[in-house]
Amino acid sequence: MDDKPKVIIWIAFGEDNRAIKIKYKGQKDVLRLAYVKEDFRKGGVYPIIKKYYHEFLSGKLNGTYILTHSGIWDYVEYTGIESEKSFNFTILHEENPYGKSPCFDKYIQTNYSL
Numbered sequence: 001m002d003d004k005p006k007v008i009i010w011i012a013f014g015e016d017n018r019a020i021k022i023k024y025k026g027q028k029d030v031l032r033l034a035y036v037k038e039d040f041r042k043g044g045v046y047p048i049i050k051k052y053y054h055e056f057l058s059g060k061l062n063g064t065y066i067l068t069h070s071g072i073w074d075y076v077e078y079t080g081i082e083s084e085k086s087f088n089f090t091i092l093h094e095e096n097p098y099g100k101s102p103c104f105d106k107y108i109q110t111n112y113s114l
Contacts, residue, residue: 009076009089011067019053019067031055033065046071 008025023030036052053065061081068075076089 007087007089011076018051019065022055022065031057031062036064044070 014020033053039050041048048070051067055063066077074091079086
């Protein structure tokens with residue numbers, strides 16, 4: 001049983017369909033994202049598109065995000081640089097995720113080594 005409160009994030013996208021900022025529920029500040037690269041994999045029923053981003057806090061690299069899209073599914077993986085902990089999010093369709101501010105809910109926490 002997960003006794004921790006839900007962690008919810010909103011991701012804003014620019015006109016080029018790249019993530020530009022992210023905000024965690026309960027936080028006042030918006031974090032800026034810097035696009036790194038994209039991987040496109042054919043195969044299966046739907047192609048898998050992964051976009052990689054860096055998160056900066058006070059001008060310092062704070063973490064990395066991988067946004068994965070396949071069919072109607074969207075996932076986000078965040079890994080903190082110092083903590084090396086990884087958090088996975090999946091889209092909450094009931095929160096109007098494809099509106100102005102997509103909403104993702106944390107569903108798994110795992111340890112991850114860089």
